[in-house]
Amino acid sequence: MxxxxxxxxxxxxxxxxxxxxxxxxxxxxxxxxxxxxxxxxxxxxxxxxxxxxxxxxxxxxxxxxxxxxxxxxxxxxxxxxxxxxxxxxxxxPQVQWRTVFLVEYAGPLLIHPLVYHLPKLFYGAEIEHSSLQKSVYAMVLLHFIKRELETLFVHRFSHSTMPLFNLFKNSAHYHLLSGVLLAYDVYRPAFSAPAVAGTWRANGTLLTAAWVVWVFAQLSNLSAHLTLRALRPAGTTTRAVPTGYGFSPPFALSTPNYFFELLAWAAVCALSGSPAAGLFFGVSAVQITLWAQKKHAAYKREFGDKYPRGRKVLVPGVF
Missing domain, CATH: 3.10.20.90 (Phosphatidylinositol 3-kinase Catalytic Subunit; Chain A, domain 1)
Structure with missing residues (x-):
């Protein structure tokens, strides 16, 4: 020895x-x-x-x-x-990344049912929910349930913890913007069935198109997350050049998961016409763009000439 x-x-x-x-x-x-x-x-x-x-x-x-x-x-x-x-x-002080994700996504899952099912408490009257409101409610809940399940069973984290302050900062983004503001705006009487009858917000074709785009985006986002998971063996921080759906043509993106995330919320914005939905989308788009640029640069720095030159950062064929 x-x-x-x-x-x-x-x-x-x-x-x-x-x-x-x-x-x-x-x-x-x-x-x-x-x-x-x-x-x-x-x-x-x-x-x-x-x-x-x-x-x-x-x-x-x-x-x-x-x-x-x-x-x-x-x-x-x-x-x-x-x-x-x-x-x-x-x-x-540090907190587990997984804990942060679970807490921030839990906010909308608690807030939306409260506002949706207790309109008299928030608006002073009962509301006959429109198809638009029902669809947004379902989209929001399904989205964040998916995010919670991905946090538990799909995501692997290169860093085990983050500063405790981030728990409050990240949670505020989801709890306030996609939670309180979005729920209060979309489920108000102005979007109820009697109020939107005969307007573009009651258009069945728009409703169907929004659902098609939303489902496509959510499934594509999940596919990208599964691809990233497969690149990193459990218990390691090993990384490889991601390939496959979203990363390769026709999308050819460094961060297809971010692109599909924004596409899903764009469908919610287009369907509802809600200012609160637009605010959440805009703030999220700015933050996601910064993350995407950072990840794209990290890929190029780490893999050099092995990284596909034609890949865009976030938007296919544009950026």
Whole structure:
């Protein structure tokens, strides 16, 4: 059995010290076999042993005078004396990604039934729901039920946690925009059966077309999610170039799941003509575009010449 070596790692605070970093600088002594050398993950584990409340996913390790986080699997680099220095930042309290998704999608699933089935409480009168209202109600519930099920059984996350603050930020987007505002606007008397009778909102062809587009978009979105799941073996962060429906022609997109998500909500907007639906769609489109650009750039950076040059970011043949 190979003998162990001992090295020194000096841990300094990357920024202003928090209560968890008051004891820094922290000298760590690590023992490890000559090969392989310790990784950033090993250092994080050692820090947690010294400070149990400073758990590994809360730590951000980087080289001194830099802000870029070092990957957990990267090896620690030592100088000629066999020593190393790393800076640690406190990412703050963390929460599971899966938990965040479950909570944010649960909002509309609770809010829409309340407003839809208790109109007297919100509008002061009973409402004879129109086909438009019934369809939007079904589309919203089915969409978020699908998202909850995907969170539980389909999605795999490259990072196990995110900052706790994101739970409130993300939930506000769904609970307020696609929850309270959308529900209150669409189920109000102005969209009821008597109010829309004889108008374009009661057009059966529009209703059918909206459902066709919505179902197509939802099934296509699910297909893209299943493709992404198949690329990442359970328990790993391995990535490969995604191919297949949505990623290859005729769509040829880096983020077809985002495109189909927006298409489904565009169907809701077109069907309802609701200002609240338009607001939610607009805000979502801005955020999704930023995510799509970031993911497209990451694919090109990671796979280089192996990544198909003709792929667009978000919209087939356009962008």
């Amino acid at each position: 190979a003998s162990s070596s001992t090295i020194q790692v000096k841990i300094t605070a990357a920024r202003k010290k928090t209560s968890l970093l008051r004891s820094l600088p922290l000298p760590l002594t690590l023992s490890f076999p000559p090969s392989p050398p310790p990784t950033v993950r090993d250092v994080k584990t050692a820090i947690q042993k010294a400070h149990p409340s400073f758990y590994t996913v809360r730590q951000k390790l980087s080289l001194p005078d830099t802000s870029k986080a070092l990957p957990d699997d990267s090896a620690v680099l030592f100088d000629s004396a066999g020593d190393a220095e790393l800076s640690v930042g406190d990412l703050g």
